[in-house]
Structure formats: structure tokens, C-alpha cells
Amino acid sequence: MTGPDMPADHTASCSCGSLRLSFRGEPLRVYACACLECQRATGSAFAYRARFRRDAVTEDQGERRRFRRITENGHWMDNIFCPTCGSLVYMEAEVIPEQLVVSVGCFGEPKFAAPATLFWAKRKHDWYGLHEAIRLVD
Numbered sequence: 001m002t003g004p005d006m007p008a009d010h011t012a013s014c015s016c017g018s019l020r021l022s023f024r025g026e027p028l029r030v031y032a033c034a035c036l037e038c039q040r041a042t043g044s045a046f047a048y049r050a051r052f053r054r055d056a057v058t059e060d061q062g063e064r065r066r067f068r069r070i071t072e073n074g075h076w077m078d079n080i081f082c083p084t085c086g087s088l089v090y091m092e093a094e095v096i097p098e099q100l101v102v103s104v105g106c107f108g109e110p111k112f113a114a115p116a117t118l119f120w121a122k123r124k125h126d127w128y129g130l131h132e133a134i135r136l137v138d
């Protein structure tokens with residue numbers, strides 16, 4: 001069940017506030033990725049993302065555009081962003097059709113769950129350290 005009557009636990013928003021996605025409950029998984037694609041897509045040293053089930057969406061509003069790329073494994077992955085301000089709010093991936101991958105920064109919640117894993121650790125910039133509980137995977 002979804003709809004504006006359902007309470008949201010987390011709301012992701014772009015910079016200008018027009019693209020918004022609300023979720024009920026906690027994410028399935030939280031991770032970071034330092035691959036070069038993620039560095040370019042975010043303009044930062046790594047991406048910080050949370051996967052939610054699509055059926056946890058309680059509200060979904062605003063215009064959006066997609067940039068599709070094909071991964072090393074030959075599957076598509078879409079970066080979905082606000083056409084006005086350009087924030088990359090979430091992603092959809094062919095291999096996980098029942099999930100949305102949300103940019104954690106868009107939640108604006110400093111207490112949001114930490115990533116369990118940093119993928120592509122071999123692309124990590126040397127200047128930053130991560131909590132020892134975060135598993136590094138090359």
C-alpha cells in the first residue's frame with residue numbers, strides 16, 4: 001500500500017526541492033562506492049547510497065530525467081536526476097528491478113545509517129579514512 005496517507009520515515013529531495021521521494025521503513029542495504037563512474041556521477045570522492053524496496057515508496061513527485069549507462073556486465077543502470085537543479089536523487093538498475101537506489105545525501109539526515117561496505121576501495125582517495133566497521137572491497 002502506498003499513497004500520501006502513509007507516514008514516511010525518510011524523504012529524499014533534490015537541491016531545488018521539486019523532485020521528492022518518500023519511503024516508509026529502513027533501507028535494505030546502505031553502501032558506498034568509490035568507482036570512477038560514481039565519482040563522476042556525484043562529483044565527489046565516493047557515492048553513498050541506500051537501497052529501498054519500491055513498495056516502500058509512500059510519495060513520489062516532481063519531474064525527472066534519466067541518464068542510462070551500460071555496466072561492465074552488460075546491464076543498464078539509470079541515474080535519475082532533477083532537470084532543474086541536476087541533483088542525482090536515485091538510480092534504477094536492471095538487475096534489481098524491485099528496488100530503488102537512493103543518494104543518501106538527498107535525505108539531509110546526518111544520522112542516517114552508515115555504509116556497511118565501500119566498494120571499489122582501490123579507487124579510494126588517500127586523504128580520507130572510514131570507520132573500521134566499514135568493509136573495504138576492491
Ligand SMILES: [Zn+2]
Pocket residue numbers: 014015016017018019082083084085086087
Ligand atoms: Zn531540483
Ligand SMILES: [Zn+2]
Pocket residue numbers: 033034035036037038039047120
Ligand atoms: Zn560505483
